[in-house]
Amino acid sequence: MSLLLPGPSGTTRRHEPRADPLAFAPGPPARSRTVFAAAHVVADSRADLAPGAPAAVDWDATLAFRRHLWSHGLGVAEAMDTAQRGMGLDWPTAAELIRRSALEAAAVGGRIACGVGTDQLGTVQLGSGGLGSGGLAEVRAAYEDQLAHVEGAGAQPILMASRALAAAARGAEDYLAVYGHLLRQASAPVILHWLGPMFDPALDGYWGSSDLAAATDTFLDVIAAHPDKVDGVKVSLLDARREVELRRRLPEGVRCYTGDDFHYPELIAGDEHGFSHALLGAFDPLGPLAARAVRLLDEGDTDAFRAALDPTLALARHLFEPPTRFYKTGVVFLAWLAGHQTHFTMVGGLQSARSLPHLARAYELADGLGLFPDPGRAESRMRSFLTVYGVAQ
Secondary structure (H helix, E strand, O other), X not given: OOEEXXXXXXXXXXXXXXOOOOOOOOOOOOOOOOEEEEOOOOEOOOOOOOOOOOXXXXXXXXXXXXXXXXXXXXXXXXXXXXXXXOXXXXXXXXXXXXXXXHHHHHHHOOXXXXXXXXXXXXXXXXXXXXXXXXXXXXXXXXXXXXXXHHHHHOOEEEEOOOHHHHHHOOOHHHHHHHHHHHHHHOOOOEEXXXXXXXXXXXXXXXXXXXXXXXXXXHHHHHHHHOHHHEEEEEEEOOOHHHHHHXXXXXXXXXXXXXXXXXXXXXXXXXXXXXXXEEEEOOHHHHHHHHHHHHHHHHOOOHHHHHHHHHHHHHHHHHHOOOOHHHHHHHHHHHHHHOOOOOOOOOHHHHHXXXXXXXXXXXXXXXXXXXXXXXXXXXXXXXXHHHHHOOOOO
16 A cells, blocks of 8 residues: 655655565675664653653663674664764763673674763863863863773774864864874774764864865874874765775775765775775664675675665665754664664654654655565554654555
8 A cells, every 4th residue: 555755845745665675684794894883772762852851762672773783794883973972862871872782792792883972071161271271171081081981891982073172172283182192092993083064063173174174184193193093084074085085095004984974885885096994874774785785895796786785875865964963863763664663752852853754755765775674564654653744644
């Protein structure tokens, strides 16, 4: 039975749900690329999830989703922006998420890397000036606490971009000082994370400049000063050309993990000079399909890899359309339709951040790709969702 889906400007269209989902068998990690899926959290739907309320997480469903990703050979990037860091997931809950997920990873042999930030500062009014005089000292201490927590949990740290550092830093030298201090402290190589302002407007001018060429130079200076402490860099600028240029300038042995949810097939496939690994929020809903596609690169079959992954770009670009920071809403919506959770609610009330036409299009694109293990369940849930919104079928 077809569904009447709402479109922009009050239009509607008929969609015939797909009856034959793709079948994805569990599989091992790819050998030729290291691939992380940044994973969402499942909220506790019985809790007060209003904006500003403490986060409440359904731990069973959240950890089950991580086991789902590990079963397909993907690594899990935990407590990142996909998990609503800075958008509903407070630091105490993030710390517990890291602890539980790291234990689960150890139990199943899954790869895990976890976000290290400064979000425990909350609304603290940061001072100004150099390192050790107000703001930067607070930022450094917050980073240190989270780095110790992630390392203590047995996970690989991902040094996330910090809103607090962006507010407190007065130039490139402050970034060099703070990151240099953290890298000297790290007990093993970390992943450095550069999140562009399209994902978080508070990060505009990160690395000390809004000029991306100058910011890139500072970023590379951080890495060059401590190449033994940098496993790789995660770049989320949605600019494939810039990522390729950066990738070619990295020191030997430092990986580039693409975070470009608009151009990931070409960046993972690479060129004659190299390729990107992956750490992507888009691989939360695309996990099994993406994992199977990347394993084709192990056999050197780039054409088959592109044939499998290129069709997913329409969905990824839709989920991450501006305002890009609200992509989490579509990710969680698809997880509900796919049966990974029993409800469509989010910490911080973020389920309201995307419109009905946006979510309807996300369903249509995901269904067309065959992503729903049970298309009938996805159709039934979509139908009930449309009814709540007053779209008569």
